[in-house]
Every structure is written in C-alpha cells, then in structure tokens.
Amino acid sequence: MSGHDDVPDWAPRSARDSGGFDTPHVFLGASDPGGVPDRRRTPPPEAGEPFDAFRRPEPAARPPGPAHAAARPGRRALPGGRPPRRVGGVLLGPLAGAVGLVLLTGAAAYAFGAVGGGCSGDDAVTLDVAAAPDIAPAVIRAASRFDDAGHEVDGHCARARVRAVEPAAVATLLSGKGVVSEVAERPDVWIPDSSLWTELAGSGRGGADAAFTTLGSAASTPIVPAMPRGLAVQLRNLGAPEQPSWTELLAAAGTASNADEDPAAGTGDGVIPPHLFRLQVPDPDRSATGMGTLMLAGALLDGAPGGEARFAGVVRAIREGVAVSVKAEFDAFDPAVGRDKADRYPVALVPEQALFAYNARRSDAPLTAVYPAEGTVFLDHPVTVLAADRAKAAAAGLLWKALSDTAALDDVQRLGFRTPGGAAPAAFSARTGLDPRAPRALPAPPAAEVRRTMQSWAQLSLSIRMLSIIDVSGSMDRQVAPGVTRLQSTVRTAQGGLSLLPDDSELGQWIFSTELAGDRDWRELVSVGPLGQRLGSATRRQRMLSAFAQIRVKKRGDTGLYDTVMAAFDYMKRTYKPEYVNSILLWTDGRNEDRNGPSLAQTLDHIRREYDPERPVLINMFGNGDDVDVNELRQIARLTRGDAYVAETPGQVQALFLKALSQRVSP
Template identity: 30%
Template structure:
C-alpha cells in the first residue's frame, strides 16, 4: 500500500516514489568488480550480477573462478558472469527506477544483504502499479545473524548470567549501569546501533527489538507496533543508545584504533554494539584495524569482541540470490548454475573466511572460535515481517528513538564569502543545514551559535548564541541563519571548547548530547591555539558523554584536525571538502541523532 505522506525524518536524497524507499543503505557507489575477460573459451551467455558491497569483492573473485572453470550449462554452452557492487538500498532504489543513474550494467541477478530489500522493492513496484520484480522467497548464498557484540570481559560476564534477552542486556541496565552485573566501576551502560534508515543491520536490530517485545518469532503485525507495552519496551532499549551510527564499520575502525593506541582500554562510552556476526569476526582478525604500508590487515585488537545471542532469538541477514525479470531463459539457466557453484563447499569456505555462516546457517568452527560459542540449542531466528509492517515500523521509529540535545556552531568567518559555483560557501552551507535540520525530530532540543572572531558587529567575543538551546524551532533557526553576517577569522578551538562546556552544563542523561560544528577552515585565533589542550578538554567522560560532530566544508578545511577533535569526544567528522558532498554529509550527521 502506498503511503499518503513522505516521512519528515527520511533522508531527502532517498525519498523517492512517495517515500517508499525506507532505507538508503548508503550514498556512495562502489567501483565495479572486474572479472577476467580473457577467456579460454567463448561463452554465449552473459550474466550480470549486482551484489551488496560487503561481499562484492569476494563475488568478483568467485565469478572469475567460475568463468575460467570447465562448467557447462544444461542444454549446452557456458556462461560468463560479471559482478558489480552497489549497496543494497541504492540497488533497490535503482531497480525501482529502471536502473537509471548507476553507470553499471543492468543486472539479471541481484544479491542484496537481506530479503528485507526484496520486500521493500515489492512495495515500490506495487506503488508504481507494475508487476513485482521480487515476488518470491529466495535461496541464501550465506548468512550472518545479528548479535550484541561486547568487549570480551563484559561479554563473558553477561554470558555467565545464563540466557539473557534483548531487554535484559540493552534495556534494563541503563542508569544503574554495570552495577546490576556486579561491576559498578564499569559505569553506565549504553550501546551503539546503526540508524535503521541507513543500514540493513540497524533495521534488523529494530525488527529484533520488536520481536523481543511481543515474545514471538514470526507474524509481527501493525497492531503489535501500536501496543503500549511494545512501544514502552522499544523506547526503553532506544533510551540506552549512545548515538546512532551511519556506518558500523567506521565505528569499529575507530574502536580498533582506540584499542591499539590504548593497550586495550577504550575511552568510548559504549558497552555494546548491535551488528552482524561477520563484523565481529573481521574486527577480531584485525581486518578493521589500522594497516601499515604493505600489510593486508592490521594487528588484532588487544581486547577482542564476543557475540552475545539474546535468548528470544535474533534476526538473520540472509543474502538472497534473486533472479530478476530481466533474465532471459538461457540467463536463468546460467543463474541456476552459478548459484549451485556458489553453494559448493569450496566456495562456501571462502564465505566462511570472511565471517559468514554457510547457505544452510552452519557456522564454521573458526568463526565460533573467533566470536564465541552459540547457545547449546542453536540460534532461534525471527521471520522477516511483512514489508508493509517494516514500513510502518520505520514510520513510528522516529517517535521512539532516543531524543537529542544538539548545539550547532556555524562558521561565519570571512572565508565563507568565497564562491562555490554561483553561490558563496555560506549560502551552500546554510542551504545544507536547513535541509538537514528538517530531518530532526520535533522533540529534539536544538540551539544555534555563530562563530568567527571578534568583529565590529560582535566585539564581545568570537562566538555568539543565536538561538538558545531549547525545543526545536526550525523556522526560527532558519531565520537566524539567513540573517547572519559573514566576517572575521576562524576561532575554531575557542568555540568548540565553549560549546562543549555549554552542553556539559546543560547535560541531559535522557538524551544524546552533541555539538555540531560546520566550518570551512582551520583555527586562526591566536588567543586560543592549543590543540592538545582542546583535545583534553573535550575528551569523552563516559558518565556524561558530550560528543562533537564536525563537517569539514570546502578544501580549506583542516579535516585531519576536525577528525582528531571528533574522535577525542567519541564523535565523528564528516568530509565535505568537496562542497557537492555537503548535503550527503548533513544527512549522515543528522542520522546520528
């Protein structure tokens, strides 16, 4: 059923077809994986395969192996398989739009991360009044269950309790923190998850939370979503989110860097991360650690992660093999043969090396040795909900997610007058901020500062409160931004320090507390030019976390320094040094809240 409105919180770059693409998955196209075109035999059947990005490199290697094998198709002849990579959400959007704008070959086979995407594509086709491209259930080529990943000492302590549920791990410990597990010195309990509008694992985590709330493993309904007991359960879990990530892989890379730099002691406030099991394995193997020149992988972390499996069950990312209507009869024969090839033992072992379970859900012993054993009775899997229920779930998630205190510091230094095409930097940045702010929740609290240096219009100091931190009033903030005067130098350090202190003084433990800095330059304020002192001042306090998020705008920005500032506070810096990427950066930034 087509919705009657477009969600206000949906990233506008993906709000197509009346808002039915509920998850963008990513905004960046990955490069096409090339297979060997120098064939020892001439194959008449050409098969184009599009894969989700986390497995596209492996699929490209396996396609090359398939192409150089001596396999023959039923009915004679052979096939040549070519693999391209595109994130699942972007591919679903492209398939709904006739595969325009991708610069990739039209696929006959689609390998998304989860069958959730085939359901969403069915909704898009239904809304457009056309025959569904993905009407069926599809076989898996690999599987990866959702787990609660925790540093080994914490994960082992939780496991000692015996079977624990989603609510017991993620929902009940918040304020009391680790004291409820006999470890008050570990402080408060918060966890990380991806925003479900941007990530398959984030969406899967939200679905799993709802299933845990209704205490069933199938047949989730719209009426379940509005049950007060269910919404209370989901709200309690969301209340313990540290902040929402746009990409859990980036979060894990930061965690690995902090682990190796600190000998295993991270200053991050997150006690757990909800993510795919495969990523726990890759993290523990050093695949996500910083790499030295010439190394294939980084060092293994000092403190590995372990996977905790909630007792109610979990959601599985099933990596379906979808043959599309674009395939002709011979391509369908080739697709069946390529599927058979992928599910053979030798190829399945290669999936296992990346941390996947096989196409029948079996875990390699090396995987369990890396992430920890599964429950003695095996894993219980939740059934994918009806696509319309998933859509309704995401419609309601905006009201249940953790709310935020956000102080925006907007650079108004003279360099913002420089041209970007036919506009100034300030005009481009202001437009992006206006669009990005439209994605916030009406229950968030937002304030606005401007900063440059002391000027004739602002002699009292380098920064000024334009809109007091309070109930989100987008019209007022937009109006103040439009009236700002651009002049002076960039007092970056003084402003970040003051904004961080301002939020600490107004800290709300029920909200995500964050400073957002948008700047086109580097610090040019000699009265406060000590980066080391700033990093110490904004360093994360796990008991009262105030995180700094930065957008580096235009090529004059010192992204490396902004990244240091963000990481010190356990926040994140977004690279928009190419000004055409600023809208995308704002969407990702706002999705952290």
C-alpha cells in the first residue's frame, strides 16, 4: 500500500512546459536551488491530495489597479482543444486487514481512459492497467504517450486505461481472498509498488496464478528510517556512524516500553541510547513497506544466534508502532504530537520517495533519511502482465516500452523515485536529507520465504493470553550456577519474557508443589487479565513483577504436576478468548511426585477428551535440571500441539523460552 498523500503539486507537467529563460521560475522539488516557492504565489496542496509533480501552479492573483482594470482574454487551450489538466487525483477508502493478506471494504482507485491517435471502437485492444497510487501519475503520462503513438496489434489499435488501485486490493482479488468493488475484475497489467505482492498473490490458489509475467521494474525506492533532523544531529554528536546498523537502530527503538531490559533487542551496547526511538511501521497486512520491513528483519536475523527469538522481538516493536498508512507515520512528526510519554522520538520506516514528497511539502520541518550499513529492501514497482489474451499480452509489451523510455524515467524521478538501476533524482542531496548514492539492495526473498514470514507475522502479531505456572517444590532450591538456584533462574527468565509482552496481552501467574492450598497442589498469585489493567494501585504487570520477587521454595514440597496441569488446562479452556492465543507455560525441574493425584494415563486421557481444536489451549513445558522426565512432559504438551523443552543452565533456559515464545501458535 502506498498510503502517502502529503505531496507537492508545484512542478510543471513536463520539462518543455517550464518555458524559456523568460518564464517565471517554478519550484521543482525538495532541493530546488531556487528554494521554497512563495506561498503567496503558490497555495499549498490541500490535505489528503496525492503526489502530483506534474500540475501547473495556479497563477498569482494580480493586484487591483488601472493597469489591470481592463478585461483580458482567457487562457488559450493546449493543442487539440484540451485545457491544462490536473493528473493524479486519488480517493482513499477504508481498509480492513485479514490474516494472510487483506480483505478490503474499499480501495484507492481512479481511472483515466486516455484515448489518442483516433483509437476507438469495440475492436480496439484496450489494456486495463492497475497501478499503485504512488507511481500512477507517471504511468498515466506514459499511457497517454502510448495512446498517442497509434500502436496496432493484429490490425487493431491499442490503448491503455489506467487506474490507481491499492496493491493490497488487487492481491486480495488474485489470491482468492475476496473481491473489492473497485477491483471486481482481474486487470490486464498490474504495477504494484513491490514484487512482494505478486509473490503473495501467486500463492493464493496453489500456484494457479504462477503464470504472472513480470516485464521489468518501472521505478525503485528503498525503505529507509526517517527521523527529525534534530535527532540525526544528536546521534552524530553521540558518535553514531553515518550509516548505523539495523541492529543498533532496532535496539534503540526498543521492543519493551515497560521494562529496562529486553532479551530480544540485542546487546544494546552501541553509542545510540536504548529506547530512544518510537518506531513507526505501516501495517504489513496492507503495506509493502511493512512487509519489506519484516523481510529485512528475517534476512538480517537468518542464522544468527537467537534469531527466532529476536525476530519475535522485532515483531513486537512493529506491532506496538504499527500505523495504518505511510501518511499516518508522517503525522507522528507533527510538532503537536511530539515525543511520547516515555520521551522517545518518532522514527518511521518509509519509502524514500514518500520522504522526498513529505520534505517538498514540509520544508519548514524536513526529515532526514538514514541509510543503514547492511543495506535495505527496495520497492521495485514491477510491471506485471496478467492478461492471458495474446493480443493484450502483445499490447502490454508495447506499453512496457513506453514505461521504460527516457520520458517515463524522467517522470518517475520527478515524483522522487529512483530509476530501476538506482539513479536518484537531481533533487537528492545532503541538504535535503536524501543521499543520491543508492544503498545496497538486500536480495529479494523467494516466494516461499515471503509466505513463511507473513504467516509468522500473522501468528506473532496476535495478542497472547497466557497462564504462567512455576514449580516451587523443594528441589527448585538447588543451584544451577554459582549463587543461582533453579527457582531464581526460572524467575529471571519469566521476568524477561514478561518484557516481551505488550500491555494488551493477558497474563496470570500460579505456583505449584503439593498441598499449597489445603489438598490443592497449586495457588493463584495473579489472576489472568490484561497486563495494562489496574488492580488497585498498580497494574497487573507491576503485580506480576511483585509476585516474581516474592516467590519462594516450599521446603520439603513435592511436585504435583498432573493435578496442576489438568486444573490449568480446564481453567484456560473455560475462560477461552478467541481473539487471543490461549496458552499455558509450566516451569518444573522434575517429574510428578503426587501419589494421591491422577496418573499420567488419566492426565493424558483428560486432556485428549477436553482438547477442542475450535477453542485450542496450547501447553508448553520447560524442564530445568537433570531430574526432568522429558518424555512425560512431551506426551502432555503435544496433545495440545505444544512441546517440552529441557535445559540445564540459565542461558539454555532463556534461549529455549524465547524460542517457544516465538513459536507460540500451533500450525
């Protein structure tokens, strides 16, 4: 999804429209040497208007007086009787996300049926072109030139009808996920902002749409972090490199607004202070920029130690700062919004082209692009042929030539795009916060990786509802490292896991041994509910931290495992909430020792009978120590599509916990 509409409309429609040396200067972009246009001569665009770099500025009103009192003739029309026209209006409708791709109640769309060279009639070969709104103005101009050229295919004239449509809407249609009113029929040519959309759309029907033919890229723009210039200066003063790493940036963005430490955020030992940023990312279900951010994180963390857990942390950061569109990201830079309660600066991941457009309009408060050292993901705007008809496919090939000629490349650069080869517009400079040097492009992920990553996002971005249960039997007092007992190691890991969960997650805490409350083997410390909910004078998160600090071993207590598991499973099923991942995390250092409780066979039979795939409750178990019967734990957990993990050191406990948290949704 393009989603940005903070854009200038001062530039002329083409170079030849600029006139000769005696023509008044017209502002051409963010870094025009002439500076910002006089606002008295060129009124700013209305809020919500799309980027239209080809609109003529309105003439300045002439002052009253004798020299202008006489009536003047009207402006002459352009050749062919056409008055100067505005190109590129767009109407953004409401969007609604869906798991996997997106289901939409409306989509951005506008149509231009430019017909030139006398091409008309029912026998004309008419191409229906759906273009992403950010590049649509340039595509419309190329289509107009294409029409005027009088192309013929099989003895029939060829023409193109261009509509600006959100890529998510077309992808939804092609994947079979739904039908949007503005895109009720499959277009002949599709130009989304990224090949990520074509990868997803082509997988929607078991490969039935694998016949998509991509002719090439119409334009490119990298995904970059955008920040206020004051923040960029502050980072330089701290000693941050000109091209900081993504790891440093994500660690500074933080994935734990409610804790001082986040196991998924990396070491945090760089020159950039932790939790300095408030990260803004457009919704990956609706935006190629959001999808590209996930692909970038996956590529950088692939094969790295703790990669899965750190990816879960990145998802957490994205989820906390998700925006409905790129425009909404830019709204966060409004001085009226400012820094958040945690005193963090907004930093947005945006297309470089959108940043160019924003700076052209907001020259009073420009932003700076950061180009990370590892490189980034590019939005490549692929020209994709969907038509099965041979004549239309041939016409699409001719249109592709119009989209890749010099005039078209000039048009996309004037919109703030780079050429497919990475050449930047002349307006890019250090003064405008944009580097003309192309950043390194990370390799495009294969279709299978795109699908896997988006499935992980769909799972990990769901809110979680979890009951944590910690073993406090006597053996938990044994040391696993100098000065560290099994219970202390477990509690520290649980505290770290708490920092990974946002405030809308629901969490509760039990402890268990034998006969903790009369004949009952378990006891509730904190009820299950939203972490941000206030319970008296403190939030549930604070109550959890307080409970962790007060947990103590029951001397001579045994392990009442089976009775506790059955009670916890029944409770979570009874209070099940479908909008959450409902799960149990049980921590123990041994095997069941309650002779008066149920047997393993009785426990397995109970869970097998009570498990409801329509109301699934996931059980994960963590064994700490050499007394754990992993086979026993695994038999119970796998009945719910969960698993058991065993570790012998504090570091292994933490690593396995983070791995389980990142895989908390059953297939």
